[in-house]
Each structure stands twice: as structure tokens, then as C-alpha cells.
Amino acid sequence: MSKAGDLIQGTLDLLILRTLELCPLHGVGIADRIEQVTHGVFIVGPGSLFPALHRLAERGWIEGQWGQLENGRRAKFYALKPSGRAQLAREKRHWQKVHTAVNQVLAGEA
Amino acid sequence: MAWGSRIAHPFRRFWDRRGVERELDEEVQSYFEVLIERGMSRGMSREEARREARVQFEGAEQVKQRVREARVGAPIDTTLQDIRHAWRSLKKSPGFTLFAVSTIALGLGANAAIFTLVDGVLIKSSGYPEPERIVQLWEKPPQSQRNGIAAANFLDWSRQSQSFDAMAAETGGALSYSGGGEPHSLKTGFVSAPYFKVFGVQAALGRTFASGEDQPGSQKVVVLTHRIWMNQFGGDAGTVGRSILLNGESYIVIGVLPGAGEFDRRWNDIWTPLVFPPNPARDYHYLTAVARLKRGVSLQQAQAEMSAIAGHIAELYPAIKKGWGATVDRYLDHVVGSETRLSLKVLMWAVVAILMIACANLANLLMARAALRGREIALRMALGARRGRVIRMLLTESLLLAACGATVGMALGLGLLKWVQSLLPPFYFPPEANIAMDWRVLLFLAAVTILTGIAFGLAPAIQASRRDTAQSLKEGGRANSASRGKAYARHIFVAAQVAIAFILLVGAGLLLRSFQRLMNVNVGFETEGVVGAGLPLKMEKNPDAAKLTLYVNQLLDEVRATHGVQEAAIASALPLTGWGDGMPFRMAGNRDKWLGSGFKIVTPGYFPALRLRLVAGRVLDQRDTESSPAVVVVNESFVKAYLPGQSPLGQRILVEKIAPSRHGLGPATSWEIVGVVADEKGNGLDQVEDIGAYASFAQDPVVGLGLVARVDGDSGRMIKSIMRAVRRVDKNQVLDNPMTMERIKAESVTLRRLPAVLLGGFALLAMLLACTGIYGVLSFVTAGRTQELGVRAALGASPGDLVRLVVGGGSIPVLAGIVLGLGGAVGLTRFIRSMLFATSPLDAMNLLAVAALLLAVALAACLAPAWRAARVDPMSALRQE
Numbered sequence: 001m002s003k004a005g006d007l008i009q010g011t012l013d014l015l016i017l018r019t020l021e022l023c024p025l026h027g028v029g030i031a032d033r034i035e036q037v038t039h040g041v042f043i044v045g046p047g048s049l050f051p052a053l054h055r056l057a058e059r060g061w062i063e064g065q066w067g068q069l070e071n072g073r074r075a076k077f078y079a080l081k082p083s084g085r086a087q088l089a090r091e092k093r094h095w096q097k098v099h100t101a102v103n104q105v106l107a108g109e110a
Numbered sequence: 111m112a113w114g115s116r117i118a119h120p121f122r123r124f125w126d127r128r129g130v131e132r133e134l135d136e137e138v139q140s141y142f143e144v145l146i147e148r149g150m151s152r153g154m155s156r157e158e159a160r161r162e163a164r165v166q167f168e169g170a171e172q173v174k175q176r177v178r179e180a181r182v183g184a185p186i187d188t189t190l191q192d193i194r195h196a197w198r199s200l201k202k203s204p205g206f207t208l209f210a211v212s213t214i215a216l217g218l219g220a221n222a223a224i225f226t227l228v229d230g231v232l233i234k235s236s237g238y239p240e241p242e243r244i245v246q247l248w249e250k251p252p253q254s255q256r257n258g259i260a261a262a263n264f265l266d267w268s269r270q271s272q273s274f275d276a277m278a279a280e281t282g283g284a285l286s287y288s289g290g291g292e293p294h295s296l297k298t299g300f301v302s303a304p305y306f307k308v309f310g311v312q313a314a315l316g317r318t319f320a321s322g323e324d325q326p327g328s329q330k331v332v333v334l335t336h337r338i339w340m341n342q343f344g345g346d347a348g349t350v351g352r353s354i355l356l357n358g359e360s361y362i363v364i365g366v367l368p369g370a371g372e373f374d375r376r377w378n379d380i381w382t383p384l385v386f387p388p389n390p391a392r393d394y395h396y397l398t399a400v401a402r403l404k405r406g407v408s409l410q411q412a413q414a415e416m417s418a419i420a421g422h423i424a425e426l427y428p429a430i431k432k433g434w435g436a437t438v439d440r441y442l443d444h445v446v447g448s449e450t451r452l453s454l455k456v457l458m459w460a461v462v463a464i465l466m467i468a469c470a471n472l473a474n475l476l477m478a479r480a481a482l483r484g485r486e487i488a489l490r491m492a493l494g495a496r497r498g499r500v501i502r503m504l505l506t507e508s509l510l511l512a513a514c515g516a517t518v519g520m521a522l523g524l525g526l527l528k529w530v531q532s533l534l535p536p537f538y539f540p541p542e543a544n545i546a547m548d549w550r551v552l553l554f555l556a557a558v559t560i561l562t563g564i565a566f567g568l569a570p571a572i573q574a575s576r577r578d579t580a581q582s583l584k585e586g587g588r589a590n591s592a593s594r595g596k597a598y599a600r601h602i603f604v605a606a607q608v609a610i611a612f613i614l615l616v617g618a619g620l621l622l623r624s625f626q627r628l629m630n631v632n633v634g635f636e637t638e639g640v641v642g643a644g645l646p647l648k649m650e651k652n653p654d655a656a657k658l659t660l661y662v663n664q665l666l667d668e669v670r671a672t673h674g675v676q677e678a679a680i681a682s683a684l685p686l687t688g689w690g691d692g693m694p695f696r697m698a699g700n701r702d703k704w705l706g707s708g709f710k711i712v713t714p715g716y717f718p719a720l721r722l723r724l725v726a727g728r729v730l731d732q733r734d735t736e737s738s739p740a741v742v743v744v745n746e747s748f749v750k751a752y753l754p755g756q757s758p759l760g761q762r763i764l765v766e767k768i769a770p771s772r773h774g775l776g777p778a779t780s781w782e783i784v785g786v787v788a789d790e791k792g793n794g795l796d797q798v799e800d801i802g803a804y805a806s807f808a809q810d811p812v813v814g815l816g817l818v819a820r821v822d823g824d825s826g827r828m829i830k831s832i833m834r835a836v837r838r839v840d841k842n843q844v845l846d847n848p849m850t851m852e853r854i855k856a857e858s859v860t861l862r863r864l865p866a867v868l869l870g871g872f873a874l875l876a877m878l879l880a881c882t883g884i885y886g887v888l889s890f891v892t893a894g895r896t897q898e899l900g901v902r903a904a905l906g907a908s909p910g911d912l913v914r915l916v917v918g919g920g921s922i923p924v925l926a927g928i929v930l931g932l933g934g935a936v937g938l939t940r941f942i943r944s945m946l947f948a949t950s951p952l953d954a955m956n957l958l959a960v961a962a963l964l965l966a967v968a969l970a971a972c973l974a975p976a977w978r979a980a981r982v983d984p985m986s987a988l989r990q991e
Contacts, residue, residue, distance in 0.1 A: 026140075026144065027137070027140075027144070028141055028144040028145055028148060045166060045167075046138070046141055046166070046167055046173050047172065047173050047176060050138065050141075050174075050176065051176045051177050051179070052180075054180055054181060055181070058181060064137075069144070071147065073140065073143060073144065073147070074136075074140055075140045075141075075144055076137045076140065
């Protein structure tokens, strides 16, 4: 298990963008989804999540909008914007490259 | 829309700070609530869910802060926030702010003004192209280094030398211009044609002199300075090419020099070629000369060549030139006199000292403030502010203070500079000095300010942030029960301030005392009621002795006949402005030994006009005519120096007469000494010895004269009456620069008055700053000891005991400072020895007076906090516990 702080720089951004690719989510939803999908490998606390969300919003990749939960509570929902979609594609390619490279290194070692 | 929101959003916080913050707050809060609800939906109680959410949440404030820091432009945001915060916190303590800002402003203002002067006069490079190639040439007499140049020698030099691109001779004078309105004299530089080539100055309009225009018989031409062109000729471009009347002759204006440069700050209004007579003299040294070195020729090479040429001349004319040589100086090395240089340096050190005192004050203030704010800072850190952030906040505060102080200081500096310049007589600084606050002064000021802010904001900031949070909070408002180390630091600052102020006061005291003595020097005559003026003559160029005498006598008769004029006379130099001529001579009884003396040519009225005291024999009078035996009157210094223990009357001296045109020397003449008068301070008030002799104008009529008169009543009005009188004789006759003797006397001591007055002001400022420092520290220490004093009072100490306790504590660093200052003053005042007149640098009275003054003022500064201490109410002091 790993805290989000240990994530490789940029990985959290990738995870958030990927999570939002499916549908807009509020903060807790994003954190939960990441935890679920990674089977608890990544637990993203608010201390990392908030700065990341705001940074991505400032770059124009995601957009936050106030909405309502089922129980009527107001929460801010983040949605992926077209430029965010493009960025996600870029980051995916980049990640694949890194992933392959690292795997090759590990394979060579074995 | 998307584009707009992308741009608008990141920077929205700069104008809608509250909105952005509220939204962030809401978002974080909502996250928290959602967490709780999720917990509850898993079956936890509300309390359990809340607790779990809290554990997951690292703290709402920290989260928000991280978001702020992650934003684009966060540093700007933080800075703005810091500035806003600093502004608010400074506004909350106006007393501290006012005190700190004025301390910085005074320190920097003094520095800005004096640095501008120093920069303009000593540092700023000259506006001349390749100024290092400009040299000044002198003849070198056997016994000294520098002397004026005789025309014939100059001509030989300029023909024979190979080291120079251009060489030019110069002499000054005045021409009267009668073009528009009343005739008046224009200060004229008579220069060889290549003069402007030497300085590399081009005419802004028209041209400067062409080679050959300084030859006899060529068309008379004149070059105007920009300022006279603007003032007299209305800046009319059509002036160039027009002819104007100067001394009744027509000159063609060929050019106008550039404005706002060296030539506009020079003494001369106009420039005209210096034309030598066919057979110029080799023994009358009235010229100065400048030259431009050829590229690649060093000063040493030029000096070697000039020495060789001068040596050759000395061989050819052994009777008059034996032992003479030539001296070549770099021009810019000599434009600022050594006295001015020293004065400026002393003032520079004085303002640096003031800055040091101001910085010590500031340091004390900031340290005290940081200590008082220990609790606030501890609270901020407990709430999660990181140490770097706290230090940044405190730093911003001191930088803001420094910036405010610098702004006010700039204004003060400009004011001070204007005031100093208004004190200076015109032409006090050389024309090469360009005095204006420029960007380098601003840069210097900014650097000093920022360094001050950092140096004295940082230490207390680090200190405050390093404190143990819990400890500080527990100590509460008593954070100032200062550690021993800090108290020592403050006392050392006070001692240093007192020491510096002491040294400045001693220096200022010496200069003022010396100045006072100078002003009380007996000038040898009664200055009151005496007026003087230059008397440029139309026949200046080519005077005829008989006509000259006639004209001067007509003038004198007319002036004497003016109502209110008691006596009037002509003299070859006005009193207190030098002797005019210095002549080598021999005693008739010892023809091998050359001596020197001031030589003034006067009409008989000179003695009664000045009321010069007669010591022996008689003064010059109507008996002394062209045809009667040549006689001189000498002064007491002359007798003391050359005829000690002898009766001077009847002795004879051998001196050449000066030719009427002043372009050479006449026949050697034997003069009989007929009288001795008291010393007139001819060479200035500060000269101890003033050897001089007076010859009668009737026996040696020359041009280059001044008019002296003793008048009744208002001098200003009488000067006008005298002007009208001379104009009745010749409607074009002008009086040059008429002044009362008092004014001449005052101007002659400016060189000494300026540093005395300025240093006096700076020393007072230093003392005030030091005292506010003492006051501040003592107030602070006393405030920190309120409880202790309360306990003492409760245990029976009387108010008097408490006052003694506080004053006693405060006076230790003051006394230490005075002792230190005494040592410093003894060590440093010898550097201003040359600025002192008849005053020892270790003048005991001065040291005592300064010590007493400083002690009294310092104790007064201690009294206010002591008084407060004495009124401590034991009960309320103890209740604070």
C-alpha cells in the first residue's frame, strides 16, 4: 500500500484524468474510485487531491462545477474538458513508453 | 466561453480574493461532510464517522494552504498577501512605523544628498571624450612645481613639442557688451584657437575657432556659451554670423557651445581667440595651458619631452629662465582642489556614520518588535505556518518599512541637495562636476535600503521563528524577559551609536570652532562700509600709460564726487581676493638673493578707503607721480620676513615694473620703502603670513583693475550710485561683480563654512538618532521589567530608587560609548587637521563640551522611561503575572 505522496510525479494527474474520462465526479468520488480501481494500492488523501485538482483546473484540463449529490448535499463535480482529453492521451502514451522501458530494464536484470 | 474561463479562472483570485477563498472553503467543507456521510452509510455513528474523517483529513487549513501554493503565480499571490499583511500590521503600530520610517529616511536622505555631491564632483567620469588624454601644462620654477606660463615659452612649447594633438593657452578677462540695454561685462576666456580641440568639444551651432584665427590681424570672432546665448541673445539661431560690439569693437559670432555640459558650467560667458603681441614676454607668467596627448603617448613621455624643451629654453635665456622646467599634469586630477576633496570625503564618512546609527536604531527596533511579537509568531506556527513563511512575512514587513523610508529619504535627499547647492556660491565646484541625482544614486539607495531591511529584518525573524512554540505561548506577553545575550546586543548597539555620534560631534565642533575663529580673524582693515568691483577697461588690449592714468583719475574724481562716497581708489586686486601679482625681487643691498612678495598697485585713496593702519613712515600719496622717485609701502609681514630688526624706511628693493598691458615686465626699478602698514589679509583669512608691497598706480599704471570705495549708508544703493558715476565718464564703462567686503569675506571662506555647517547638522542628526535609540532601548527594557519594578516597589523601593535603577542601567552603555568615542575622536580627528584653522584636533574644550552635551542629552533620553518606571503601580504590575 502506498500513500499518494509516494506517487511518481505526474502519476496522480494521470490517475485523476483517467478517472474523470468516464464521468464527472466530486472529490470524494475521485478518491474512492482511484482506491477501488487500484485495489487499495493508492489512497489519495485531500492534502494531495485538492492541490492536484486545482492545478489541473488551472491548466484548463478539467472544470469544476457545483452540483448536488443524491442526498441533496452540494458538492463540486469535476469534469474532463476536451483539452484534458488530449492531455490524457498524451500522458497515456508517455506512461506506456516509461512502463515499457522500465519493464525492459527489469527483464534484463532477470 | 471555455477560453474565457481558462484565462479568467487562474487569476480571478487577484481581484476576487474573497470569492475564491469562500469557494475553496466551501469545497473543502463539502468534502469533509461527504466523507462523514459515507462513513455513516457504512454503519458508523456520526461521531465515529467524523473522527475517521478527521484522521484522514490532515487539517483543513493545511489542505487549503497547499491548494494556494499549487496555483499558478502562487509566489506573486503570497507576496501580495505578505505586503497586505505587512501593511496592516504596520498600520496597527503607527508609533513604531513612524519612528522606523523616519529613521531610515533621515539616514538615507543624508546619504543620497552627499553621495550625489561626491559622485558628481569626485566619481562621475568627465563628459569630455577620452578625458585621460587631456593634460594641464605648467612652467616649473626652480623652487616649486607649478607656475603660470609666459607667452614666449608657450609659443616655443607649442611649436617644438611632438607629444600633443593640440595645445592651447588660456587667460581670463572681461569684455563689455553694449548690445542690448545697459552695457555690462561678459566674462571672457581668451584662448588659443585649438582650445576646443583639446577638450574635444564641438559647437552645437556654427563652429569653434579655426586654426589661424588667433593670429594678429585676423577677423575678430567670438564663440558664445549656451547659457549666454539663451540669456542675452534669446536663443536665436540667427545670432551666429551676426557681428556684436565688445569693448566697442565688432566681433563676429561664429558659434554656440553645447548646453548642459562642462562649458555651460564654466566661469566664462564667451570665448575669443588669444592673440599674442609680436614680441611676447618670456618672464611674465600669466597664462595657463592645456593640451591633448597624441594617441599612444604616455604622460611620462610627454613630461620627458616638455622637460627637454623647457631645459633648452633655460639654456638659451639663463638670465631669466635658469633652473626653470615644465610640469605636465593629468587635467582631471587637478580640477578638484584637495580641500574640496577632503571636505567631501569627511562628509561622506559622516553620512555613512549616520546610516550606521540609523541601522543600529532600526535593528534595535525590529529586534524589540520581534520579541514583543514572539507570542503572535508562536501562534502562527502552532496554526501550521511553516518557518520559512513566517520569516518571509517578517522580512516583507521590514522591506516595506525600508521602501517607505527610502521614498521619504529620496525626497529629503533632494531637498538637502537643493539647500546645499543654494549655500554654495556659483562656480564653487569645477565645471567638470555634474551634480544631479542619477540612476546610480538611486541604485545605491535601493541597495542600501534592501540590505538594511534584510540585515535587520532577518536576524530577529529567524530568532523569533526558532523559539520553541509551546515555551513562547506559555511565556505569554513576557517574551521580552529577554535573554542576557539579546540585552547585551542592544546595549552594544547603544554604545556604538553614542560612540559614532560622539566622534561626529567632536569633528563638527572642531570645524565650527575653527570657522568661528576664522571669521574673527583681524583682516587688517575695516570691512564695514567698503564695496568693491572689477573694472574691465575698454583699452584692456592695448593700453597707453598716459591715457590709462587720465581715464582712471577721471573715474575716481567722478566716484569721489558722488554723494555718500567717503573715499574711492583703484587697486590691481580687491581686498581678500589675493594680491593680484606675486613678484620676485631682490633687496638693493643683496642682489644675489631672490625673494618674493605680493605686489599690489593702488591709488593713494586705497589706504584711507580701507583704513589700513599706518605703522611707520607714510602711505602713498599725491607726491608720488610718474616723474618722482619710485616708492613702495610694505606691510608688517614683509618687514618681519625680510628686514627683521632693521629699520625698513629708506631701504630699497629691485622689482621690474609691470607693463601697462600686463603682457610683460618693464624695466627693473629700484623702489624706496617709504612706509609700513598693518597686514591686510590679502590671500584670504586663513593665511598666517601675507607678505606684500604697494606701489603707486601713478608710477606703474596697468590694466586689470578693481574699484574700492568706502561709502555711507546702504551699500546696495551706493553700488548703484557708483555705477551711475562711472557711466557718466564713459557710458559703456561697466562694474564687474560689485560686492560688499562682508560678502567677499563670506565667499572667501565658503570652502570652510560648507563642511562646518553640514557636519554640524549631521552631528546633531546623529546625536538625535542615537538618543532616540537610547530612549527606545530603555523604554523596551523597562517595559519588560515592569513586574520586577512592581515587586521592588511593593517591597518598599521609592520612586527615586526606581528612577536611579533605570537611569543607572541606561547610562552604562552611554558612558561606554562616550569612552569609545573619545578614543575614536582622538584617532580620527587628525585626518581633518588640514581643514582646521588655528584649532588643535585635540582641543580639550571641544572634547569636554561634546562629552557634556552628549551625556546630558543621553540622560534626558533615559528619563522618560525611568519616569514611567517610577510610576509603576505594584498591584497592577503583579496582576499581569
